[in-house]
Amino acid sequence: MAGSKVTPTPLLKDELDIVIPTIRNLDFLEMWRPFFEQYHLIIVQDGDPSKVIKVPEGFDYELYNRNDINRILGPKASCISFKDSACRCFGYMVSKKKYVYTIDDDCFVAKDPSGKEINALQQHIKNLLSPSTPFFYNTLYDPYREGADFVRGYPFSLREGVPTAVSHGLWLNIPDYDAPTQLVKPRERNTRYVDAVLTIPKGTLFPMCGMNLAFDRELIGPAMYFGLMGDGQPIGRYDDMWAGWCTKVICDHLGLGVKTGLPYIWHSKASNPFVNLKKEYKGIFWQEELIPFFQSATLPKECTTVQKCYVELSKQVREKLGKVDDYFNKLADAMVTWIEAWDELNPSGGKSAAELVNGPKK
Amino acid sequence: MSHSIKDDEVDIVIAALHSDLTSLLNEWRPVFSRFHIIIVMDPDLKEDLEIPEGFNVDVFTKSDIDRVVGSSSTIFSGYSCRYFGFLVSRKKYIVSIDDDCMPAKDNQGFIVDIVAQHIANLTTPATPFFFNTLYDPFRKGADFVRGYPFSLRTGVTCALSCGLWLNLADYDAPTQALKGGQRNSRYVDAVLTVPARAMMPVSGINIAFNRELVGPALFPAFRLAKEGKLRWETVEDIWSGMCAKVICDHLGLGVKSGLPYVWRTERGNAIDSLKKEWEGVKLMEEVVPFFESVRFNRASVKAEDCVVEMAKQVKEQLGQSDPVFTRAADAMVEWVRLWKAVGTSSAVPEG
Numbered sequence: 001m002a003g004s005k006v007t008p009t010p011l012l013k014d015e016l017d018i019v020i021p022t023i024r025n026l027d028f029l030e031m032w033r034p035f036f037e038q039y040h041l042i043i044v045q046d047g048d049p050s051k052v053i054k055v056p057e058g059f060d061y062e063l064y065n066r067n068d069i070n071r072i073l074g075p076k077a078s079c080i081s082f083k084d085s086a087c088r089c090f091g092y093m094v095s096k097k098k099y100v101y102t103i104d105d106d107c108f109v110a111k112d113p114s115g116k117e118i119n120a121l122q123q124h125i126k127n128l129l130s131p132s133t134p135f136f137y138n139t140l141y142d143p144y145r146e147g148a149d150f151v152r153g154y155p156f157s158l159r160e161g162v163p164t165a166v167s168h169g170l171w172l173n174i175p176d177y178d179a180p181t182q183l184v185k186p187r188e189r190n191t192r193y194v195d196a197v198l199t200i201p202k203g204t205l206f207p208m209c210g211m212n213l214a215f216d217r218e219l220i221g222p223a224m225y226f227g228l229m230g231d232g233q234p235i236g237r238y239d240d241m242w243a244g245w246c247t248k249v250i251c252d253h254l255g256l257g258v259k260t261g262l263p264y265i266w267h268s269k270a271s272n273p274f275v276n277l278k279k280e281y282k283g284i285f286w287q288e289e290l291i292p293f294f295q296s297a298t299l300p301k302e303c304t305t306v307q308k309c310y311v312e313l314s315k316q317v318r319e320k321l322g323k324v325d326d327y328f329n330k331l332a333d334a335m336v337t338w339i340e341a342w343d344e345l346n347p348s349g350g351k352s353a354a355e356l357v358n359g360p361k362k
Numbered sequence: 363m364s365h366s367i368k369d370d371e372v373d374i375v376i377a378a379l380h381s382d383l384t385s386l387l388n389e390w391r392p393v394f395s396r397f398h399i400i401i402v403m404d405p406d407l408k409e410d411l412e413i414p415e416g417f418n419v420d421v422f423t424k425s426d427i428d429r430v431v432g433s434s435s436t437i438f439s440g441y442s443c444r445y446f447g448f449l450v451s452r453k454k455y456i457v458s459i460d461d462d463c464m465p466a467k468d469n470q471g472f473i474v475d476i477v478a479q480h481i482a483n484l485t486t487p488a489t490p491f492f493f494n495t496l497y498d499p500f501r502k503g504a505d506f507v508r509g510y511p512f513s514l515r516t517g518v519t520c521a522l523s524c525g526l527w528l529n530l531a532d533y534d535a536p537t538q539a540l541k542g543g544q545r546n547s548r549y550v551d552a553v554l555t556v557p558a559r560a561m562m563p564v565s566g567i568n569i570a571f572n573r574e575l576v577g578p579a580l581f582p583a584f585r586l587a588k589e590g591k592l593r594w595e596t597v598e599d600i601w602s603g604m605c606a607k608v609i610c611d612h613l614g615l616g617v618k619s620g621l622p623y624v625w626r627t628e629r630g631n632a633i634d635s636l637k638k639e640w641e642g643v644k645l646m647e648e649v650v651p652f653f654e655s656v657r658f659n660r661a662s663v664k665a666e667d668c669v670v671e672m673a674k675q676v677k678e679q680l681g682q683s684d685p686v687f688t689r690a691a692d693a694m695v696e697w698v699r700l701w702k703a704v705g706t707s708s709a710v711p712e713g
Contacts, residue, residue: 113469136560136561136563136650137560137562138562138563139524139526139532148546148548149533149544151531151563151565152533152537152563152600153564153604156643170495175496175504176507177505177506178509178510181508188503190496190503190504193551194551194552195550196552201556201557201559201560203557204493204558207495207507207510208509209507238509240509241509244509260495280508291492291514
C-alpha cells in the first residue's frame with residue numbers, strides 16, 4: 001500500500017531547470033522569486049533577437065535568442081519554431097538537468113482555498129517523485145498523497161505503480177480554452193480548486209497544456225518536441241497538444257505515468273480569441289484526423305528508448321498523416337531533426353528506457 | 363443541459379444490515395423524503411426494522427425475497443440484499459447507499475444532496491474517449507479545454523455514477539488495519555468520466571445508475587467463502603462493478619466518479635477482519651488480465667446479453683483457477699434469468 005510517512009519534499013535545486021519562453025518581459029518572475037530563486041532558469045527568447053530581455057536580479061540563468069539557437073543547432077535549427085512559444089522546447093534540449101519545469105510568462109502564483117500561496121514547483125516535484133498508477137484507476141485519486149491510499153478492490157500487485165514522467169498542472173482564473181469556447185464564453189473564469197492529482201489511465205489521451213508543466217527529462221525528454229508552429233507555419237496553439245499526444249503514446253508504450261491536477265497557477269492573460277481562431281483554425285479540423293491516429297498508434301516492442309519510439313512515430317506520421325496535409329510531412333522531418341539534435345546535444349550512455357524504468361510490462 | 367427529472371423517476375435503495383434505521387433516515391430526511399425508498403432487510407437480520415415516520419417507503423424482508431424469486435439460487439444475504447431492491451424497482455434511476463452512510467458537508471458547509479448530484483451526473487453526458495483536464499465539462503463553470511476534439515464533445519450517456527466517502531474511506535482490511543487512524547477529510551470538488559478501457563474498483567457504498575440501461579449488469583455473484591457484514595469483508599460490488607465497467611465500455615456508455623460524497627461512519631475492527639481469510643484480495647490479482655481481454659459480440663447491444671457473454675468467458679477463463687469464479691459465472695447467468703422474469707427488460711442505449 002502507499003507509504004504514509006510525511007517527509008519534506010526535496011528541493012532538487014541542482015536537478016531541475018525552469019524553462020521559460022518569452023517575447024515580452026520577465027516581470028512575472030518577481031512574484032515567483034521565493035519559489036524559483038534557488039533554481040537555474042533557461043530563458044528562450046522568441047521573436048526579435050536584438051531586443052534585450054531583462055532578467056530580474058538574483059536569478060541564475062542562461063538565455064538563448066534566435067541567433068543562439070541558429071548558432072548552436074546550425075541547419076537543425078529549422079525544427080525549432082519561431083514566433084511561437086513552441087520554441088521553449090529548445091530549452092529542454094539544452095538543459096542538463098534531470099527535471100524540467102516550464103511555465104508561461106503570464107502565469108502567477110495562485111492561492112489555495114485557505115488563502116495560502118501555492119508553491120507550484122514543490123507540488124510538481126512531489127508528483128514526479130511519487131509513482132503513477134496508469135493500469136487501474138484509483139477512485140480516491142493519487143494514492144501516494146498524504147491522507148489518501150488505494151481503495152478496496154485495487155489489486156495489490158499494481159500498488160507499486162510506475163515512474164512518473166509528466167506532471168501536468170492546471171490554471172485558475174483564465175482557463176485554457178480554445179478560440180471558439182473563448183468567443184462563446186468570454187467571461188468564464190475557473191474558480192474551482194480541485195484538490196486532486198490523478199494518473200491518466202493507460203490508453204487514454206489528453207490535451208497537454210504547456211503553461212504549467214513539469215517532466216522527467218531523462219525519462220521522456222526527447223518526446224517533448226513542441227512541433228512546427230508560428231512564423232511560416234499553417235498552425236499555432238497546437239504545440240503542446242502535439243507534444244502531449246506523442247508523449248502519452250510513448251509513456252503508455254514504455255510503462256511510464258502521466259499525472260494531472262495540482263498544482264494550480266494563476267493564469268492572468270486571456271489571449272485574443274480572434275487571433276487564436278486564425279491560429280487554431282486548421283488544427284480544429286486536423287484534430288479530427290490526429291486523434292484517431294494517436295489513439296490507434298502502436299509502437300513495436302523493439303522501440304525501447306524514447307528516441308526510437310519518437311522516430312518510429314515520425315514514420316507513422318508521414319505514412320498516415322502526410323495525406324491530410326503536406327504540413328505533416330514537414331513535421332515528420334522536423335521530428336527526426338529534433339531527435340538528431342537532441343542526441344547531438346545530449347550524448348549519453350543512452351540507457352534504454354527499459355533499463356531506466358523497472359515497471360511492470362503491459 | 364438541464365437535468366430536471368421528476369422525483370418519481372428515482373428510487374432510493376438501502377440494504378438494511380442493521381435493524382434500527384431511525385437516525386439514518388432522519389439524517390437523510392431533507393434529501394430523501396421526496397423520493398420513494400426501497401429498504402431491503404438482510405435476510406440474516408433477526409430483529410424488526412425500525413424506521414421513522416414520514417417517508418414513502420417499501421420494506422422487503424426475507425419472506426418477500428423468497429416469494430418473489432422463488433427457488434432461485436441467487437444469494438441475497440448481507441450487502442447483496444440490495445440487489446433485490448434493484449430487481450423490484452420500476453424506476454429509471456436508482457441511488458443506493460450503505461446503511462452506515464450519513465450526509466456529508468461540502469467545503470462551504472452545506473449538506474451534500476447526493477440524489478441531486480448523482481442525477482446530475484447521470485443526466486449529463488460522460489466523455490470516456492478523451493480525458494478533459496478540467497474534469498466534467500458539463501459542470502457549471504467548466505468546459506472542454508483547448509485541444510479537446512470537437513467531434514467527441516457530444517459525449518455519451520452516463521449509466522453509472524460512483525460517489526465517494528468522507529471520514530471512513532472505502533479501504534480494504536489490511537489498509538484499514540494499518541492506518542487505523544486515517545480519515546478522509548479531503549473534499550475533492552470534481553466529477554470525472556473514467557476513461558473507456560480503464561479498469562476501476564466500483565464501490566457499492568455510494569452509487570447510482572440508470573436502471574434501464576445497466577440494471578442487469580449490477581449483480582450479486584462474487585461471494586467470498588467467509589464474506590461478512592463489513593464492507594472490507596466483501597468484494598461483491600468490486601466484481602460486479604468491474605463487469606459493469608467493461609459492459610459500459612462495450613455499449614458506449616459512460617461511468618463517472620467523484621462527487622457526491624457521503625459521510626461514512628465508524629464501524630467494526632479491521633484487524634478482526636484480517637483474521638478471516640481475505641481471499642478476495644488474492645482473487646482480485648487474477649482478474650485484471652481477464653478484464654483487459656474480455657470481448658463482446660457486436661450483436662450484444664443490451665446489458666443482459668453482455669452479462670451472459672461475460673459469464674461464459676468467466677467460466678472458461680477463470681473457472682479453473684478457483685471455484686468462486688465458476689459460481690460467479692453461474693450466478694451471473696441466473697441473475698439475468700431473474701431480471702428477465704422479475705425485473706424489466708433493459709433499454710438499448712441510444713446510438
